[in-house]
Amino acid sequence: xSAHAAAPVVSPMLLRLAEERATGALLRDHGTLYLxxxxxxxxxxxxxxxxEVLLTAGGRLxxxxxxxxxxxxxxxxxxxxxxxxxxxxxxxxxxxxHLAALFDAAYFxxxxxxxxxxxxxxxxxxxxxxRPVPAADVQRETLRRRELLETVWPYPAVDSAPVTPRTPAPxxxxxxxxxxxxxxxxxxxxxxxxxxxxxxxxxxTLLDIRRLAAAGLVATPREPAPTAPPTxxxxxADIAADPDIALLRRxxxxxEAHL
Numbered sequence: 001x002s003a004h005a006a007a008p009v010v011s012p013m014l015l016r017l018a019e020e021r022a023t024g025a026l027l028r029d030h031g032t033l034y035l036x037x038x039x040x041x042x043x044x045x046x047x048x049x050x051x052e053v054l055l056t057a058g059g060r061l062x063x064x065x066x067x068x069x070x071x072x073x074x075x076x077x078x079x080x081x082x083x084x085x086x087x088x089x090x091x092x093x094x095x096x097x098h099l100a101a102l103f104d105a106a107y108f109x110x111x112x113x114x115x116x117x118x119x120x121x122x123x124x125x126x127x128x129x130x131r132p133v134p135a136a137d138v139q140r141e142t143l144r145r146r147e148l149l150e151t152v153w154p155y156p157a158v159d160s161a162p163v164t165p166r167t168p169a170p171x172x173x174x175x176x177x178x179x180x181x182x183x184x185x186x187x188x189x190x191x192x193x194x195x196x197x198x199x200x201x202x203x204x205t206l207l208d209i210r211r212l213a214a215a216g217l218v219a220t221p222r223e224p225a226p227t228a229p230p231t232x233x234x235x236x237a238d239i240a241a242d243p244d245i246a247l248l249r250r251x252x253x254x255x256e257a258h259l
Contacts, residue, residue: 010110010139013117018135025123031109034125039132042098042125043105047192048202051101051127057199060097061089074126081128098130103141104201110142145203153210157221162188163209164219174217178208182217 009015014026014033021038031045044050055061065088073082080098084091149156163185168174174182184194195205212218 008143010142011117013119014110014135014139017119022119022121023124024119024121025125027118027120028109029113029115030111031105033106033109033138034123035135036124036129036132038135040102040106040135040138041129041132042127043102043109043138044125045105045108047108048101048105049196049199050105051098053196053199054097054101054201055089057196060093070126073128077124077126077128079127080130095131098127099133100201102133103138104203106138107142107145107203110139149206149210152207153214153220155210155213155220155223157223158210158213158218159191159206161221162186162190163194165212166217166219168217172215172217174212178212178217181205181208182212185218 011026011028017024017026017035018038023036023038024034026033026035030047031043033040034042049057052066056063056066061083065083069079069082069086069088073079080094083089084094149159163181164187165182165185180198181194184197189197191205191209192202194209195202198205209218213220
């Protein structure tokens, strides 16, 4: 028996597809990962802003130029190449933003879920490969991010609840990034919505919000109360609902009434 515990696995299916050098789309409850020859080339999740927002929200790339690239090169799955070849953005800038968007979306796409994962062989993404990432690296980074959030403030309810700022104590200070986030927090917008508004990766927004919650500058919602256990085992309720059993009980009661 090994002295070291085995490293946790985020998605056994993802690692198996990597070993097969598969190409296609891995569909999960919270997002999709696109693979080429077993490597992750793109990731999407409703919880993450995506590459378009990261490039356009800060003004690095005009939205019209992004739309032009999608319209002209999307069908060929060469949007990334078009942006670089047309001089809209440098290759280095695209790689940095693409990796940020990929790891951001992958974190949410690989979140624990109850539904089955599905893989569609041969499906590609219109962005086209930019910088493929080994599946093992995606898994490792996802685990690192989970552990980081848990270390900062172990209350995951903060991640999906509307962000409600609280009055700072005298002398409390925040970073410029946190100040911009607090300025938009209104008790209605969630971390995902704030990330899109700010044009930032969703995970980095979660990290800032957990740090603010740990400092008492953002409200931490109460965790839902655990469901009370039933007073009787489930099989008792099933028996009571059986019409034949109920009839026998009524007959028994009637006979006992005449004794």
